[in-house]
Amino acid sequence: MKTDTIAAISTAVGEGAIGIVRLSGPEAIEISNKLFEGKNLHEVSSHTIHYGHIVDPLTNEKLDEVMTSVLKEPKTFTKEDIVEINCHGGVVAVNRILNIVLKNGARLAEPGEFTKRAFLNGRIDLSQAEAVMDLIQAQTDKAMSVAMTQLDGRLSILIQSLRQLLLETIAQVEVTIDYPEYDDVEELSHQMMRDKTREVLREIENLLAVANQGKILREGIQTAIVGRPNVGKSSLMNMLVQEEKAIVTDIPGTTRDMIEEHVNVRGIPLTLIDTAGIRETEDQVEKIGVGRSRAVLQTADLILVMLNNNEELTEEDKEIIKAVQSLDYLVLINKVDLESKINLDEVKSLISDNKIIEMSLTKDKGINDLEQTLVDKFFEGDLSPKDMTYVSNARHIDLLEQSKTALEDALNGLELAMPIDIIQIDITRTWEYLGEIIGDTASEGLIDQLFSQFCLGK
Ligand SMILES: Nc1nc2c(ncn2[C@@H]2O[C@H](COP(=O)(O)OP(=O)(O)OP(=O)(O)O)[C@@H](O)[C@H]2O)c(=O)[nH]1
Ligand SMILES: [Mg+2]
Known part of the structure; x- marks a missing residue:
């Protein structure tokens, strides 16, 4: 089967200084040459760029002032002839050029078709295309x-x-x-x-x-904040996303449903999940929320267990700590600005060697420590992408x-x-x-x- 010539706008849609219409295929040069006034593109050397105008061959109307690159096969991205028309940016200009190219024999490329051709023509393999x-x-x-x-x-x-x-x-x-x-x-x-x-x-x-x-790195670390009601889970969520995403009040049971937000903590993408405080409740809606908080433990990559420094450890706290034992978790002790009523030794006796971070979200304390712990945890020392496949x-x-x-x-x-x-x-x-x-x-x-x-x- 004979391959056809494909074309598409290769720059982002919207206003920009330049826009690029790219053609690839056996007739890329032929088609562009019909439209290009300035030089005979058949005669130029490969991998050169040329000043000129795009002119509608039917009406002779000058459509745009352009720079046109000619890249002859096989040393191109698709291993086919490629022509790139650099025209003025802006939706209208770029679309006019694309339309005239399509009218003169090119076919609109499907998404990814240039890369697909690079793959089919053996220039890159599938993992490289991805x-x-x-x-x-x-x-x-x-x-x-x-x-x-x-x-x-x-x-x-x-x-x-x-x-x-x-x-x-x-x-x-x-x-x-x-x-x-x-x-x-x-x-x-x-x-x-x-x-x-x-x-x-x-x-x-x-x-x-x-x-x-x-x-x-690609998909974000699913990180769930769990704990009893009112310990400050939503406050932490808001602090990390730097926005008032979750409602914070002093009423226990404020958060009823899970709230998910994407944040970038020092280069590591996290998918943060704020959950409803876990407790026994008769409230129908809250009950469902608590159920979801428990369920999220099964899917999250990392659990942040939050405790309240200002209260003694309760049965519910202990139950939560027990539930995360086989998982990857950190313990956050919040509200250290208030009087300490929690028994730290008791907390330590319940967990293995997991790190404990003390924080106060109202006094902006402990956030740095948390961020650094996250970084260390996932990049242990200076594991750099260069040394690893x-x-x-x-x-x-x-x-x-x-x-x-x-x-x-x-x-x-x-x-x-x-x-x-x-x-x-x-x-x-x-x-x-x-x-x-x-x-x-x-x-x-x-x-x-x-x-x-x-x-x-x-
Ligand atoms: N003193 C003090 N108060 C805090 C701190 N962090 C949060 N609070 C307050 O604690 C209360 C509860 O905070 P939230 O973030 O709504 O707690 P939550 O864990 O999401 O509660 P639920 O949604 O009910 O499960 C609010 O009044 C916060 O302002 C802190 O570090 N110190
Ligand atoms: Mg909340």
């Missing part, structure tokens, strides 16, 4: 560096080398199956398979170990988990001295899962779905 998307959507510097390393192809290179190892074991198995009369071949195959499988499994476990951080994408993490399970099955099989062709099935499955990460064995449906999440013009 990194392009992450880069566009990055909300923090750290998320941006993670996407950059992925775009670099670091993850792809590692995945490829792991697949190569698996392929070698598969090849070895073929030999065993073809020459079953040699006993020692079978013995050697088992040994080699065990070694290689362990090696790949170790690498995948390493990737998954840091994956949590990568994932968190991060996995930041839920799809990749899922495929790595599946690979891990398949490899564990293979190792179990080896342990039980199962026939080697059975074990080979698990190895082949792993090879396919890893292939899906970089798009080698990904289905067409998956590829279409991934690229459709891109924004237009990319």
Whole structure:
């Protein structure tokens, strides 16, 4: 099938100094040349930019004064001819140029179609294409560096080398199956398979170990503030988002429903959840709220348990502390501006070595300590994205988990001295899962779905 030429506005919609209409495909130069007055674009060298005007060939009307870049295949983003028309910014100007380009033979690109072509033409693999998307959507510097390393192809290179190892074991198995009369071949195959499988499994476990951080960078750490009514949960929420998002009163039971807000704490995106104070209540609405507060414990990445310095520890406090024991949590003791009635030793006896932070939200105390603890917790020292291959994408993490399970099955099989062709099935499955990460064995449906999440013009 002959590829057509696609076009789209590649800059953000709205007012700007310049807007760019981008064309990619075999007729990109032909179409632009019909509209461009200034130079013959067929004759210019590749990767040069030219001053001129866009003129409607039908009416001879000058539409805009532009700079036009000509990038000839194959050294371009899509590996096709690309022309970029830099015109005046503003919705009308850019749209006029796009319309005239479409009238003269280009087709409007679908979202992500430029990147999809880069992928289909073999310039980048699927994990790199997804990194392009992450880069566009990055909300923090750290998320941006993670996407950059992925775009670099670091993850792809590692995945490829792991697949190569698996392929070698598969090849070895073929030999065993073809020459079953040699006993020692079978013995050697088992040994080699065990070694290689362990090696790949170790690498995948390493990737998954840091994956949590990568994932968190993109999607935010789900952080729930829980505690008894009136301890100051909503006050903390408001302090961190620097807005009066949640209602704060001195009436216990003020917050009835969960309130979610996204904040960026020193480069780490948090999804903060303020919850209804947990207590026994007859109030129908509050009861539902309390139920939700308990449920959020199951899903949050981190729990901030808030206690009141000004009151003795109650049964409810103890119950909450008990409920978070198997989870990742910090203890916040609020209202230290007031007289201390809480028994700190008792609190300490109830928790393991989790950090206790004393704070006063009305006196602006302890917030720094909390922020620093969050940073330390997730970046332990100076873990910088440069030294690590991060996995930041839920799809990749899922495929790595599946690979891990398949490899564990293979190792179990080896342990039980199962026939080697059975074990080979698990190895082949792993090879396919890893292939899906970089798009080698990904289905067409998956590829279409991934690229459709891109924004237009990319
Ligand atoms: N003295 C003092 N008062 C505080 C502090 N933090 C919050 N308060 C007050 O405590 C009361 C309750 O605060 P909220 O933030 O609404 O408490 P909450 O935990 O969200 O309460 P519920 O929504 O009922 O569960 C308000 O009157 C706050 O002004 C503090 O550090 N010191
Ligand atoms: Mg509240």
